Amino acid sequence: MEFMWDIPDQDAYKINIHCEISDVPSPVGNTVAIASIIRGPTGDKCWGMEGPANNLTLELVNNYEHGLVDELVNLYKEAALKIEREAIRT
DSSP states (O other): OOOOOOOOSTTEEEEEEEEEEOSSOOTTSOOEEEEEEEEOTTSOEEEEEEEEOTTOOHHHHHHHHHHHHHHHHHHTTTSEEEEEEEEEEO
16 A cells, blocks of 8 residues: 555544455455554554455445544544545455
C-alpha cells in the first residue's frame, strides 16, 4: 500500500482505514484486504492491523470500518480524531 499519511491537527489522533477489493485473486488467492492504523499527534503508531478479508462484501467492509471507528471514538473520547477512509476496487 502506498504511504499516504500526513500529520493531523495539533493534539489529534488520526485513523486511516484502507480497503482493496479485486475481482482477480492475488497469487495466494486473496480478493479483499483491509488495513487500519491509528497514529498519535506526533505520528507515533498507537494501533494497527492489516491482512486479507476474503469473502467480505463492500457492505461488510463498511460495517467493519464503522464499528472500528465507533470503538476508537469511545477509546479516545477526550482527543480530537481525524478519520480518512479509502476503498479501491481493482
